[in-house]
Amino acid sequence: MKKILDPDKETWAAILKRPTQSYASLEPLVAKIFTEIADEGDLAVKKYTKEFDKADLSRLEVDQSAIDHAKDTLSVELKNAIELAKSNIEAFHASQQVLPKKIETAKGVICWQEKRAIEKVGLYIPGGTAPLFSTILMLAVPANIAGCEEVVMCTPCDAEGNIHPAVLYTADLCGIKKIFKVGGIQAIAAMTFGTESIPQVYKIFGPGNQYVTVAKQMAMKFGVTIDLPAGPSELLVYADDSANASFMAADLLSQAEHGVDSQVVLVCRSMEKLGEIEKELDEQLKKLPRKDIATKAIENSKLIYCSSEKDAIDLINLYAPEHLILSTTDNARIIPMIKNAGSVFVGNYSPESAGDYASGTNHTLPTNGYARNFSGVNLEAFQKTVSFQEISKEGLVQIGTAIELMAEAEGLFAHKNAVTLRLDSISDNTKN
Numbered sequence: 549m550k551k552i553l554d555p556d557k558e559t560w561a562a563i564l565k566r567p568t569q570s571y572a573s574l575e576p577l578v579a580k581i582f583t584e585i586a587d588e589g590d591l592a593v594k595k596y597t598k599e600f601d602k603a604d605l606s607r608l609e610v611d612q613s614a615i616d617h618a619k620d621t622l623s624v625e626l627k628n629a630i631e632l633a634k635s636n637i638e639a640f641h642a643s644q645q646v647l648p649k650k651i652e653t654a655k656g657v658i659c660w661q662e663k664r665a666i667e668k669v670g671l672y673i674p675g676g677t678a679p680l681f682s683t684i685l686m687l688a689v690p691a692n693i694a695g696c697e698e699v700v701m702c703t704p705c706d707a708e709g710n711i712h713p714a715v716l717y718t719a720d721l722c723g724i725k726k727i728f729k730v731g732g733i734q735a736i737a738a739m740t741f742g743t744e745s746i747p748q749v750y751k752i753f754g755p756g757n758q759y760v761t762v763a764k765q766m767a768m769k770f771g772v773t774i775d776l777p778a779g780p781s782e783l784l785v786y787a788d789d790s791a792n793a794s795f796m797a798a799d800l801l802s803q804a805e806h807g808v809d810s811q812v813v814l815v816c817r818s819m820e821k822l823g824e825i826e827k828e829l830d831e832q833l834k835k836l837p838r839k840d841i842a843t844k845a846i847e848n849s850k851l852i853y854c855s856s857e858k859d860a861i862d863l864i865n866l867y868a869p870e871h872l873i874l875s876t877t878d879n880a881r882i883i884p885m886i887k888n889a890g891s892v893f894v895g896n897y898s899p900e901s902a903g904d905y906a907s908g909t910n911h912t913l914p915t916n917g918y919a920r921n922f923s924g925v926n927l928e929a930f931q932k933t934v935s936f937q938e939i940s941k942e943g944l945v946q947i948g949t950a951i952e953l954m955a956e957a958e959g960l961f962a963h964k965n966a967v968t969l970r971l972d973s974i975s976d977n978t979k980n
């Protein structure tokens with residue numbers, strides 16, 4: 549892991565660059581697959597599933613028998629853990645509900661907003677190197693609270709066409725009725741255009757590797773919206789002398805083990821603590837089953853010493869990490885200074901894994917610096933906001949002249965007339 553001491557500001561952007569390929573470099577491949585799937589539907593989806601996932605599928609949809617088998621296979625302990633996580637995620641996302649609030653902007657002019665669920669949503673559940681069934685909870689729970697009518701789920705299968713039982717169990721627990729054994733670019737293209745088997749959706753949600761992330765960005769060109777660019781996982785730990793070195797090393801490795809293109813960064817105010825964390829990292833890494841993946845991710849990662857607090861915070865805000873751990877003596881003072889981060893974990897006893905699984909917050913979060921302008925998934929992502937107004941005669945008298953003047957100034961006389969006719973009728977009625 550590269551060690552950097554008090555870097556010059558001019559070098560920050562280069563130091564903090566992510567190890568993923570650019571949108572431009574993946575676009576030609578993604579565009580080719582999109583075109584084929586738009587033209588040939590299931591046939592092209594099957595072709596690419598064979599090419600990338602080595603599975604020769606005759607049917608894309610998961611059979612009920614596989615779901616029933618998954619329910620029998622999973623241990624009671626794991627089922628209970630999934631239930632606990634689901635209940636915390638439900639509590640946190642239900643608390644995000646906003647009730648309509650009517651405002652009288654002028655006497656007799658009542659305005660308000662109501663939330664409406666997006667009717668058809670597609671959930672992408674990553675499964676290339678690990679079966680991320682926790683992601684189903686993160687997406688299906690808010691979709692259900694919002695009241696989305698049609699929920700379609702795509703996830704990659706193994707070479708035999710099977711999906712991990714925990715994925716099928718969790719999807720069934722969340723009431724998902726349409727589950728497809730399709731991953732990667734081909735899954736996103738299929739949900740964008742619709743195929744003979746896979747329904748077209750209005751909005752696509754979910755994290756994934758760089759291929760999935762670029763495919764989601766491509767989907768937007770075809771009128772399907774997306775939640776956010778949620779690519780390869782990242783973690784930045786901000787630590788001082790008070791940090792527990794072994795906890796921080798474990799947290800850094802937890803995100804490094806996601807994929808070779810993950811990135812973890814330590815920004816440390818103490819040289820001594822930086823050394824301790826580095827030593828712990830080396831030791832813990834050797835014992836990990838996914839050490840090959842984590843080792844490659846660690847090669848992309850950095851240990852940065854910052855003697856100045858201002859520089860450290862500026863660096864964090866410039867990097868805009870997906871996850872940020874604050875492990876300092878004065879976390880409460882630091883929190884208001886954090887402008888850009890997807891999800892923040894405060895103190896030595898808030899491991900990043902808690903947010904991945906069971907604290908209740910959502911783990912679908914912006915990566916690659918997008919925490920500067922995107923939020924992670926929340927209830928609102930599954931809703932649209934519709935505005936309403938109800939205006940009485942008295943209300944129209946209050947604002948009518950202003951509307952007439954503005955419409956006339958824009959040269960839009962039909963707009964003006966829509967008000968003038970009503971104001972005239974009000975004045976006629978008053979006279980009679």
Ligand SMILES: NC(=O)c1ccc[n+]([C@@H]2O[C@H](COP(=O)([O-])OP(=O)(O)OC[C@H]3O[C@@H](n4cnc5c(N)ncnc54)[C@H](O)[C@@H]3O)[C@@H](O)[C@H]2O)c1
Pocket residue numbers: 600601673674675676677678680683704730731732733734755756757758759760777778779780781806807810870911912913914915
């Ligand atoms: N940001 C977040 O909120 C968040 C949350 C969870 C996971 N993640 C990230 O999701 C990712 C999951 O990645 P994954 O690979 O395990 O699963 P994935 O499901 O995202 O991707 C697997 C698919 O990628 C496709 N693919 C693989 N290599 C390809 C190639 N060379 N060309 C074209 N397509 C190819 C295959 O079709 C395969 O099905 C990880 O990077 C993890 O860090 C991010």
Ligand SMILES: N[C@H](CO)Cc1c[nH]c[nH+]1
Pocket residue numbers: 680682683780781782803870904911912913
């Ligand atoms: N850390 C991932 C988000 O970047 C989410 C996850 C799922 N399972 C484990 N981790």
Ligand SMILES: [Zn+2]
Pocket residue numbers: 781802803806904
């Ligand atoms: Zn994780």
